[in-house]
Amino acid sequence: MADTPERIITADAVVRQVAFTPDGGSLIGVCQDGQVRFWDPQSGALQRAVPWTKEDLRGVTLSPDLRLLAASGPEKAIKVWDLKSGEMRHRMPALPIAPGELAISPDGKMLASNAEAENTVRLWDLAAAKQLLTLPDGLGDSSLLFSPDSSLLVGANSDTVLRVWHAGSGKHVAVIDDLPVTMFAMVFSPDGRYFGAAGADRTIHVFETGGWKKVAALNGQPEMITALALAPQGRILVAGGFDDVTVKNPTKVLIWDVPARSIMRTIPARQRVESVAISPDAQWVAVADAEKTVQVWSASPKA
Amino acid sequence: MKFSGLTRRQALESCISRGLLLSGAALSQTKLFAAWQAAEAAAQKPTAREVLGPFYKKGAPNVKQLRPAGDPGFPLTVAGKVVNTKGQLVEGVKIDIWHSDHHGRYDLVGFKYRSQLTADEKGLYTVETILPGHYDDRPAQHIHYLISAPGHKTLVTQAYFATDPFFEGDPDKKFAKRNIVHNRELVRPVSLYEGPGAPRAAITFDICMETA
Numbered sequence: 001m002a003d004t005p006e007r008i009i010t011a012d013a014v015v016r017q018v019a020f021t022p023d024g025g026s027l028i029g030v031c032q033d034g035q036v037r038f039w040d041p042q043s044g045a046l047q048r049a050v051p052w053t054k055e056d057l058r059g060v061t062l063s064p065d066l067r068l069l070a071a072s073g074p075e076k077a078i079k080v081w082d083l084k085s086g087e088m089r090h091r092m093p094a095l096p097i098a099p100g101e102l103a104i105s106p107d108g109k110m111l112a113s114n115a116e117a118e119n120t121v122r123l124w125d126l127a128a129a130k131q132l133l134t135l136p137d138g139l140g141d142s143s144l145l146f147s148p149d150s151s152l153l154v155g156a157n158s159d160t161v162l163r164v165w166h167a168g169s170g171k172h173v174a175v176i177d178d179l180p181v182t183m184f185a186m187v188f189s190p191d192g193r194y195f196g197a198a199g200a201d202r203t204i205h206v207f208e209t210g211g212w213k214k215v216a217a218l219n220g221q222p223e224m225i226t227a228l229a230l231a232p233q234g235r236i237l238v239a240g241g242f243d244d245v246t247v248k249n250p251t252k253v254l255i256w257d258v259p260a261r262s263i264m265r266t267i268p269a270r271q272r273v274e275s276v277a278i279s280p281d282a283q284w285v286a287v288a289d290a291e292k293t294v295q296v297w298s299a300s301p302k303a
Numbered sequence: 304m305k306f307s308g309l310t311r312r313q314a315l316e317s318c319i320s321r322g323l324l325l326s327g328a329a330l331s332q333t334k335l336f337a338a339w340q341a342a343e344a345a346a347q348k349p350t351a352r353e354v355l356g357p358f359y360k361k362g363a364p365n366v367k368q369l370r371p372a373g374d375p376g377f378p379l380t381v382a383g384k385v386v387n388t389k390g391q392l393v394e395g396v397k398i399d400i401w402h403s404d405h406h407g408r409y410d411l412v413g414f415k416y417r418s419q420l421t422a423d424e425k426g427l428y429t430v431e432t433i434l435p436g437h438y439d440d441r442p443a444q445h446i447h448y449l450i451s452a453p454g455h456k457t458l459v460t461q462a463y464f465a466t467d468p469f470f471e472g473d474p475d476k477k478f479a480k481r482n483i484v485h486n487r488e489l490v491r492p493v494s495l496y497e498g499p500g501a502p503r504a505a506i507t508f509d510i511c512m513e514t515a
C-alpha cells in the first residue's frame with residue numbers, strides 16, 4: 001500500500017518533462033517521440049496528444065506558464081511551439097552547434113540556450129527570434145534556469161561552478177565556485193528569495209538569493225539528483241535522480257517538507273527519473289521514469 | 304612540396320608566428336626553407352576535444368599512484384608528454400585526470416582515481432591506476448582529462464582504449480559507434496605485458512595544447 005502509486009500512466013515514449021496545469025486538470029508530458037500528451041491526473045486517461053516535431057530531440061523545455069515549448073535538434077535551430085495548438089511560433093537562427101540545454105523566462109520574453117563545445121550561453125529575445133547577449137560560460141554542459149521574476153539567469157556547469165547573471169545586462173550577479181561537484185537540477189522558491197541546486201553529491205544545496213550564501217543542505221537522497229520540483233506554495237520539494245552505474249537500477253524519489261527540512265515521504269522509482277512535478281494543490285506528485293511511464297503518487301504518506 | 308605553395312612572406316609569417324624567427328630580416332631562400340622545415344616538424348596538431356562529462360570534481364590531490372594495494376581493477380600505466388602547437392614544453396601545466404572504478408562508478412565523495420598531475424622538466428607525466436569500467440551513458444572505457452596552463456587554451460578531452468570490447472577488435476571501423484567517441488586518435492593502442500605477479504596494461508596519451 002505504502003509503496004504503490006495511485007496511478008501508472010503508460011506514455012508510449014520517454015517523458016522528458018512532466019508538469020501539472022495550474023488548474024490541476026491536466027498532467028502534461030513532453031515526450032521524446034515529439035508528442036505532448038495531456039492526461040487526466042485523476043483517471044490517468046489520455047485527454048489529447050499534440051504532435052509538434054519529428055526531430056530527434058536534444059534540449060527541450062516548457063515555459064513556466066506552460067504555454068510554450070522550446071526544443072533543439074539536429075537542425076541546430078531552436079524552435080518554439082504553442083503548446084495548445086502544436087503550431088510553431090518562433091524559430092531562432094541556426095547555430096554552429098546544436099544547443100543542449102534550454103530555458104524560457106517566466107515572463108515568456110526570453111530564451112536561454114547553451115552548447116557545451118562553445119562555452120557560451122546565448123540569451124534570445126523570443127518574439128523577435130533575435131539573440132540579445134552572448135554570455136561567457138564555464139566548461140562543460142550546463143543546466144539553465146530563470147528566476148521567477150525573469151531578472152536572473154543561472155547556469156550550472158559541469159566544471160562545478162554556478163553562474164548567476166543579470167538577464168538584462170549579462171553582468172555577473174554571483175559566481176558560486178565552492179560546490180564540490182556538478183549540479184544537474186535547480187529550482188527557485190516562488191518568491192525568488194531562495195534557490196536550490198542538486199546533483200552528483202546527492203545533496204540539495206539551498207541558497208538565499210540576497211547575497212547568494214548557502215543556508216541549508218538537504219541530505220538523504222541515495223542517488224544523484226537530476227530532477228527537482230517545488231510546490232507552488234514552496235513548502236514541498238520533490239527530488240529524483242539516477243543510479244550512476246546503470247540507469248536501470250531502481251531509485252528513490254524524496255518528498256521534502258521544506259520548512260521542517262525533513263523527508264515527508266520516500267517513494268520508489270523503477271529506474272532513472274527523468275522529471276518530477278507537484279500538483280498546484282500539493283496533493284499529488286508525478287514521476288516520469290526512463291521506462292516510459294508517469295506515476296502519480298500521493299504527496300503525503302497514507303494513514 | 305608544400306613549401307613551394309607558400310609565398311616567401313607566408314613562409315616568413317609562419318616561422319615568426321611559431322617563434323622561430325624574430326623578424327623577416329634578410330635570409331637566404333635556403334635558410335628560410337630550413338627554418339620553415341624545422342618549424343613544420345616541431346608544429347603539432349592540438350589534441351582533439353571531448354566532453355567534460357558530469358563527474359568532474361575540483362581539488363584532486365597531485366598523486367601518481369592511484370591504484371591502492373589489492374585493487375581488483377586491471378593495473379594500468381598512463382604516460383605522455385605535454386607540448387603546445389609550437390612544439391614547446393608547456394610551463395605550469397596542470398593535468399586533471401579522473402575515471403571510474405572497474406565497475407564504472409565514479410568516486411564523488413573522495414578522490415579515488417582522481418589526480419591533478421604536473422609534468423616534469425621534460426614535459427612528461429605518468430600515473431599508475433586501473434582500467435576504468437563501463438557505464439550506461441558512456442559504454443566505452445575512458446579516462447577524463449582537463450588540462451590547463453598559463454597562456455594556453457584549457458583542453459578537455461578523454462582517452463579511450465583500443466582493447467575495449469566496445470570497439471569489437473576494430474577501433475578503426477568501430478570508433479564512431481553510437482556517437483560515443485568523436486575522434487579516432489583518442490582511442491589509444493594498449494600494451495599488455497606481464498608485470499610483477501599480474502598482467503598489466505599501458506597506454507601513452509600525449510597532449511598538445513593550443514596557445515591562447
Ligand SMILES: [Fe+2]
Binds near residue numbers: 356358441445447
Ligand atoms: Fe566518464
